[in-house]
Amino acid sequence: MAAIALSATGEALAASNWQDTWKTKGHKQVTAAHHVSKGKHFLHFGIKGNGRHKYTAKAYRVVGGKGGSNDVLMQTVKDRDLNRSKMANWKKYPAGSYYIVFSYSVKGKKAFGGIQ
Secondary structure, eight states: OOOOOBOTTSOBOOSOOEEEEEEEESSOEEOOOEEEOSEEEOEEEEEOSOSOSEEEEEEEEOOTTTOSTTOEEEEEEEEESSSSOEEOOOEEEOSEEEEEEEEESOEEEEEEEEEO
16 A cells, blocks of 8 residues: 655645755755655755755756756755754645755755755
């Protein structure tokens, strides 16, 4: 039997959510693209640290199949590296491929996040 995740309001979440971890490189990084089904989703992102440094993470929808300047910015989160996941508000996402671009100035920290 398949497990179904529910949101705080009780609605079923789409099965094609994704999350991952990355090691920071001290500059802007782009994650691999992953498929997300049509429905309500949100960007969540965090970096393990001590709160001294800020980051910005943005979720983009791939337009035209390969990614690039035509991609659509869907959501943005900004926070400090406090080892917690910052979550954007729920938003309707069309089906498609999505990736995260994040900027952080320190090398070697664990970043984590995805689209739920």
